[in-house]
Amino acid sequence: MISRFLLVLIALLAIVGGLAFIKYTQIQKEMAGASRPRPAPVVSVTHVTSETWQPSLKAVGTVQAVQGTLVNNQVPGQVQEILFESGAMVTKGQILIRLDDEVDRADLDGLLAAERLAGIKLKRNRSLLKDRAVAQGDVDEITAALDQARAQVKAKRATIEKKAIRAPFSGQLGIRQVNLGQYLPAGSSIVSLQALDPTFVDYSLPERHLAVLTKGQEVQARVAAYPDRVFSGRIEAISPAIDQGTRNVQVRARFTNQDLALRPGMFARVTTLLPTRGETLTLPREAITFSTYGDSVYLVREVEGKPQVQRRQIRTGDARGGRVAVLEGLADGDTVVLAGQVKLTNGQEIRIKEEAPSTGSHQGPTPSASTP
Template sequence: MTTKRPMTKRMIIMLICVGVLLAALVGFNLFKAHMIRKFMASNAAPAATVTSAVARYQSWQPQLSAVGSLRAVRGVDVTTEVPGLVREIPFSSGQEVKAGQVLLRLNDDSDRALLASLQAAAELAQTVYKRDKAQYDIQAIARAQLDADAADLKSKRAQVDQQAALVEKKTIRAPFAGRVGITTVNPGQYINPGDAIVTLQAIDPIYADFYLPQQQLGQLQVGQTVVVDTNAYSSRTFDGKIRSINPRVDNTTRNVQIEASVDNRERKLLPGMYANVKIDAGNEERYLTLPQTAITYNPYGATVFVVKPGEHKDAHGKVMPIAQQVFITPGPTRGDQVAILKGIGEGTQVVTSGQLKLKNGTPLVIDNRVLPADSPNPTPQEQ
């Protein structure tokens, strides 16, 4: 009995030592794992501040778009056929004028005097013809004399008509109704034939000329509605209709020329302006859309960063989401938006700005106080 007690005591002490050693090893391993996690957490990628948007379905009206030029229905630089000294300019620059309204008068005093002389000669020839005809009726003169008198009368009248036409040309009139431009001609100035006096433009309605690819020709027809806008009036659009389609396709560009007549009763659109032309074509279509800024393009395709739940917590103890890159198939664009054909579904939250600093797993701080443009019909902003 005395021998067994020391043995039992030593066994108990040994077991206690082994237990303490095992507890120390387990504690050391737990402490090491905690320090490793703490170290890894301190060296994790910093959170990136981004904006985000949720992919939603929208109905889009398919449109054909083109950039065209505006052209007056009728436009001409008014000139003169005959030289002369400017006597009067009875119009103001920028004025609306009617067809036949006098725009300029040249000095025609000598021409009118010559016209009066020729008219007197024609009247005398008329008198001679009447007297000789009476003589011929009583067989007092020969038929040849009467024929000579008739020919002389026709010649005198032709000279009168020629001179009257010359006098008329000294008064320049508007060939059609429209708006005149700015003239640099002044009274007392001598002008030659062909010298421009002023431009005259009929601008209500106004024509929009534009080109579309031949593959879109089947979606066009005369009478189809068009909408025109220009950066001169960023908040305005102007309605019109296709007036004609060129029957010939350009064999170099394979484009076809379209002419549209645009309502311009307010005279805001001017010839020579460029304009954006949009034509509704086909039925409305439903697309999943995102802002165009959400898409990143690379040699492998188009990608977006999707917002996913994460594990890291911020300073306030809130779990931060992370970024995950996803390949998508983009479709048509409309304004600031792009259609997404494949890759994500409705309701997916996608990063719309700040993608350059992201990679898979990057913690995100979403700040949507300032968002990228996301309008299907954007308008330029005045600065």
């Protein structure tokens, strides 16, 4: 009995010892693996490049027609004829609608008859005045009556002419707001008319920029309707007064608009170009880590023949077309990590996948800006 118990105990001890040995071996392997250095992470890099940037001033503005009005009637009347279509292009002086002028033309006939009668009386009285058959006062009275008749005829003709509503200038019509047979009181809205080529963009800039603004200065604009298109124009006028409420100066730029893409009332992002300045160090936006504690990059250095990264604080400036100006912290030609920063630590060895091609001088249409 005792010998059997000893055999069982020995067997249990052997099993426990075997399991302990296996576990010990596993722990040793894991410790050995942990002690081996991790492989260097693979990152892509880019270089700091020097570019010639054109500084600018950015603002928001509104597209305005060179001429725009709501066509209306000066005299009341009933719409007799509509001679235009909504959205049509018209020329200056083109008749848009005619009001009923039948009664006015009948009145004109009566006034013309009165004018002729006054002329006959005046001719007869002048003949009689030579024979002293009438007094000079009678001739003067008839002369005044003729002048009055002529004035009434002229006034009636002007009224008839005003019942033909004409386009005050060439441009594009809006949507018709009247109907055939409708009675229009004086001053009724008929249709909007806008002269769209050229067109204006009005915007404002802080007064501190007044010294760098000149008439004829190049201006670029973008609108939401055509996000990939840049409209080029020039400053047409600069307000001589500063707004006391905002301390801004009003600026008006003139743009050619042959295809009528710019429409009055559009919201525009305006860039006023300033004279070209010297070389600027730039980096792709992706290479920079932005934070509230400051912007930084991972600078690549050779240490004992192997590439390592060092976290470098930098001071950034304007942004333009995906690139950011670097004001402090880097030099022209420095190599920095472009992608893969999240897996890096300061002083870590890296493997460079491939260098991103240098973009050279950026030719984007929206330069960096000093915004209000």
